[in-house]
Amino acid sequence: MPEEKQNGKIERFFKKSDLLPVIVQEYGTGKVLMLAYMNRESMEKTLETGYTWFWSRSRQELWNKGATSGHVQKVVCIYGDCDDDTLLVIVRQTGAACHTGHYSCFFNEIWREKNE
Secondary structure, three states: OOHHHHHHHHHHHHOOOOOEEEEEEEOOOOOEEEEEEEOHHHHHHHHHHOEOEEEEOOOOEEEEOOOOOOOOEEEEEEEEOOOOOOEEEEEEEOOOOOOOOOOOOOOOOOOOOOOO
């Protein structure tokens, strides 16, 4: 996609904030894997490469998911929400999504209905 069209396409997501929350979901299972943040540059890199790139709020730098671990996320599709302020990124996950080694970052159960 030409750069001008891509920039115009993503600019609407950064009207409210320079960081956009991103929910990452596994393509095959529908399991929610993680929540991360993208800035313009990481979103552009994700669209260009087809692999997830995020902005690390703690390290204040871009990071390519799986660059050091090999646990990459190949993007299948990306959806914007109704307010253009959150993304849902559907991926094919290789290995664990969580830096703790768990497949999903959401493994700490806090509450469950008693009848389940």
